[in-house]
Amino acid sequence: MSRTLQLAEQLISRPSVTPEDAGCQQIIGERLAQLGFTLETIESGPADFRVTNLWAVRRPANATAATATKTLVFAGHTDVVPTGPVEQWTSHPFTPTHRDGKLYGRGACDMKTSVAAFVVSIEEFLKATPEPKLTLALLLTSDEEGPGIDGTVVVCNALAARGETIDYCIVGEPTAVQRCGDMIKNGRRGTMSGKLTVNGVQGHIAYPHLAKNPVHALAPALAELVAINAAGWWDAGNAYFQPTSWQISNFHSGTGASNVIPGSAVVDFNFRFSTESTPESLQKRVHAVLDAHGVDYTLAWTVGGLPFLTTPGELVASVQAAIADETGIQTELSTSGGTSDARFIAKICKQVVELGPVNASIHKIDEHIDVAEIETLKNIYKRTLERLEASLAR
Template sequence: MSRTLQLAEQLISRPSVTPDDAGCQQILGERLAQLGFTLETIESGPADFRVTNLWAVRRPSAGQSAKPTRTLVFAGHTDVVPTGPVEQWTSHPFTPTHRDGKLYGRGACDMKTSVAAFVVSIEEFLQAEPDPQLTLALLLTSDEEGPGVDGTVIVCNALAARGEVVDYCIVGEPTAVERCGDMIKNGRRGTMSGKLTVKGVQGHIAYPHLAKNPVHSVAPALAELVALNTAGGWDAGNAYFQPTSWQISNFHSGTGASNVIPGSAVIDFNFRFSTESTPESLQQRVHAVLDAHQVEYTLAWTIGGLPFLTTPGELVTAVQGAIREETGIETELSTSGGTSDARFIAKICKQVVELGPVNASIHKIDEHIDVAEIETLKNIYVRTLKQLNAALAA
């Protein structure tokens, strides 16, 4: 059994459902401490939702620190989503199990294998380069799958406050489609939600002149907002991003009776937006449509994350080269999918990419990963470290 697989199984066996780290970070920290890393645990959140974060860093020796240096951070999470009905799993979700060349268990893909590969890749890199010019760091949280307010964002704020410079970051999110390395994320769309409350007047459905139906009032405005999704009405996107999309997620109105006009309607919606738009521009557009249709409303906004983009440069080049050398694949750069903690890291680091295993089974019953790809992922991380360090030494 490879060291990466062994460590991945050790982590999967810990039932670390958000926000419980279940001792994963202690296991990882002990191995990093043996490599000369300084460990800092940052806890955050209320007593009934206590989040554990780990910041581990290893700086160059005095002789190397006098030369040009860069900091590379591996970032990830030790928490996992709930298992769902345990009886529907073929094997217990927290008992690492092998079947048909695959490793099964909650977190096998998202993202305990990536975290294991982080640590083993650092071990192998330092064995080959005992005194590198790179500063190496690991940022782990137990609040990525939850609200995300006491996890990576807390660590990033602390690093920014103390003036810590982060040059490169690799986030271990599962990004591959069919084979490890076939896709990496070099950016993500922003996310912004709105809760729209439309005011009406409740009344008997037989006497509509004595009431005001909020569903009728808002319907033309909603139709116009939906139409903006076509033909790039919000924005046309760009070479890296799809056009911005607006989607209704929930619509609540009525008393449940068939003869009562509702007194209000509540609509939840969400934007996934590109770098061609800003929260302010999208908010102004929505308000303008509602106002033009004379809708009586209140609207509360929540910005979940801003879009970010890492254009091809030192990190993307190193990752692409490492994937090519290890697999022969010319990786695809993508900004598709949902959000990740990279949105917080991008605020303190200009070059951020996400690189991890195939994402087909994440969050599902019988989550799994191909065992053969575990070493592939670790080797890609090792090659990336070597390329970035060699570029500094050149």
């Protein structure tokens, strides 16, 4: 059994459903402390949803936060999503199990194997290069799968407040499609949600002149918003991003009775937007459509994250070369998919990429990873460290 696999199994066996860390960060911290890392635990959140965050850093000898040449951060999370019905799993979700060359367990892909690969890649790198010029750090949270308000964002705010800088960051989210290394994320779309409440007047359905149907009032405006989205008129995207997309997630109205005109209608919707749009530009356009149709409404907006993009540079080149050297794959750069904690890190770090295992089974019953790809992932991380270190020596 490889050391990466052994650590991955140790972490998977901990039932760390958000916001629980279940001792995962302690296991990792003890190994990093032996390598000369300074450990800082930052807890956040209310008593009934306490989040554990770990910031571990190892600077070159005689260096300070102000004098270190370059800092690379491995970032990830030790929390996992709920298992779902345990009886539907072929083996217990928190008992690491091998079948047909695969490792099964909740978190096998998302993302305890990545975290294990972080740690072992650092151990092997430091064994070969005991005094690197590179500052190494690990940022872990137990609130990535939850609300995300007491996790990585809290650590990033603390680092920014004390003037610490990050030059490179690799987030271990599962990004591969068929094989480890075939796709990495060098950016993500922004996310913004809206809760639209349309005001009407409730009444008997047989006397519509005494009521005001909010669904009828909204329908023409809603049809126009749907048409804008279908035509791709929010924006055209660009070389790195798909066009901005708008989707309705929920529509609520009525009392449940068939003879009552509803007094209000509530629509939840979400934008996934490119760098060609801003929250303000999208909000302005939605309000313009609603106002043009004379809709009586209130609209509450929530910006979940801004889009970010790491254009090809030192980090992207190092990761691409590491993947090619280890696997022979010419990796694909992508900004597709949902959001991740990279959106918080990108505010204090200009070069952020996401690189992890195949994502086909994440959040599913019988989540798993190919055992053969565990060492591949660790080696890609290690090769990236070696390349960034070599760039500092030049």
